[in-house]
Amino acid sequence: MKGEKVQHQGVADVVSLRVTSEKDIIKARECARQVAFKIGFDSKDRTLIATAVSEICRNVIEHAERGEIMIESLQDDPCGIRIIVRDDGLGIENIDRAMRDGFSSGDGMGFGLPGTKRIMDKFKISSERGKGTEVIMAKWLQ
Ligand SMILES: Nc1ncnc2c1ncn2[C@@H]1O[C@H](COP(=O)(O)OP(=O)(O)OP(=O)(O)O)[C@@H](O)[C@H]1O
């Protein structure tokens, strides 16, 4: 899997990938699945993690054009996977509204953000109008 590998404290492995196209979403999804497998997530959780990655990366392409994803394997207590997705697009005007089931500023279903929050154990979104958006999410190995 292409991507830059860097080392951080408490983090066993980090893979960083750009997100600019549908192809990149597939790569990021596959990469997250592989990292999750190495950590020990079962197939159901691997699918949930891959779905979360797809939704958040698709948002980057649809609502911000381009961004990057970092996928980290956490070996400390708790053990798990952390995923950070950033873009420098237009940002989200109203995060509470964006997190509501069924809200979409486009013609989407509006389930990407709230659905992903339900899938993951940790989900934090921050955004500044005109500066971009950052999602930090994690799932712990049970
Ligand atoms: N990275 C982003 N940059 C700017 N706006 C965003 C970003 N991600 C989400 N949004 C805003 O939040 C809204 C809700 O996102 P969400 O993923 O829940 O729904 P959607 O993308 O519109 O539709 P769906 O994901 O169901 O196809 C979006 O319609 C968009 O306005």
Ligand SMILES: [Mg+2]
């Ligand atoms: Mg979406």
